[in-house]
Amino acid sequence: MNPRALWAAAFSAAALVTAADATAQQAFVLEGYYGCERATNGRTYCRRRGVRDYVPVAEEFFQRFKAVQSGAPIGPTVVNQEVNIKPQVNTTVNVVVQNLGVEYADLDGQMVILSALIDEQREIKRMGREPMAAIDKTIEAIEQRISELRKVRTEKYQEASRYQTSIRPNDFDQYISARKLSEIYPKVPYYIPGTREVGEFWVEPTVREDGLLVFKFRFIDPTSRNDRTRAVIEMRPDELERTQKSLLKLHNWSITAHEKKIRKRFDKRLDCFPSESCPLEGEKVDGKASTEIVFSVNEDGSTGGRFQRNKGRFEEVYGFSVESGLMLQAYLRHVLKEGRREYEAGSQTKEDLDKIFN
Structure with a gap:
């Protein structure tokens, strides 16, 4: 397979x-x-x-x-x-x-x-x-x-x-x-906050032309008749690992919010990358692109997360539930491990293999 x-x-x-x-x-x-x-x-x-x-x-x-x-x-x-x-x-x-x-x-x-x-x-x-x-x-x-x-x-x-x-x-x-x-792998559901638009996304590992391993988050718009790919967020292996850890932290913050019975609108950044392109939290920077992972609390006490893609002063937001975040982090851990393993196997030199079979 x-x-x-x-x-x-x-x-x-x-x-x-x-x-x-x-x-x-x-x-x-x-x-x-x-x-x-x-x-x-x-x-x-x-x-x-x-x-x-x-x-x-x-x-x-x-x-x-x-x-x-x-x-x-x-x-x-x-x-x-x-x-x-x-x-x-x-x-x-x-x-x-x-x-x-x-x-x-x-x-x-x-x-x-x-x-x-x-x-x-x-x-x-x-x-x-x-x-x-x-x-x-x-x-x-x-x-x-x-x-x-x-x-x-x-x-x-x-x-x-x-x-x-x-x-x-x-x-x-x-x-x-x-x-x-x-x-057949279950895809992650997302929604566009403030609208009735929904969709799904998946993680696609690939090796770029320059030989670097990257992971693409491909967001799909099910209502589109032509190109259904709404957006693609590319992550390096270290950024994917940070995303996995952020999703675990999102769950922990959700527990805290429910324990404290917080009932007001509140957003807090979990992580942002690449670091050199990230604006200060809540701000925007012209000519810079970055990806934020954000924790949210609503007025009714419900919690959730979102991927926020900053494109200069413009932003695209894809929300997801805490439960979906937990399932996603489990999958990201797996795909990161398997992606690195396949990448290492495909990039080994004869000298590397000689050391294995000595």
Whole structure:
């Protein structure tokens, strides 16, 4: 399996919206779900009462939600048709079942990867490298995500059973191992503060033409019809490591804010790089570009984080939840380790190898 494929990823979902947006979206609720959307990867998600981030739902439920929301009549779908009546119906069913198989494999792959991250976090906890509370919360967030994926996987299996055929291809395990993990790794949700715009981003390691290893944060706009890449933030390995540590600090500050019952708007910079281009906190500098990681408290006491890209006096802001930040920091630790390992393997000289095999 191509190890680079594992890196070009991060956590799949829609994004956390602001408190005002969430209230507006709850105008229509079906079976405890509201605000259903389709992500850029084609999968369907809804918000659920009591859960901050979007959770995956079955395609059948998504279609029913949209139909009821719009007031359209819910007619019979292909799953209720007799599959042997017409050739075109058979073709449609085959395509649907094939798509369900891909989605089922996709969900399985996500759970395998997330389970590996849990093992890594438990090893870190055993060695006492990070605060126990942050590790426990990270594991809890990942386990919650796995639980949601497991539920959707069951729904996919039940949906396929209506076609009286197996959702699993004969080479199912081989199919999983052959897929590009960049397409199945859960991507990180973001939102644009003060708007209803949401999207997702992932981390993509690459080696530049000058031979330097860098990591690209690629922010995707799911509503764009042409170029969906909204922005790209490039980080060096040391900057990615600082980002991972900042996300842990964001969790700790969130705990403090809740313990102190803070109920006023407050922003504080966690980190900024490159240091030579960073303005003083709260200020801007003409002709300088930098990336800030910022901790925020809202008037209702909720907390969160954001990536802020400074382009002179102009700024772009991408918000994310504390829970997404914890899952992201676990992934960044992994991708940084694997990225450095692959880079070192690809840049070793004959002399370096001679020392290994002496």
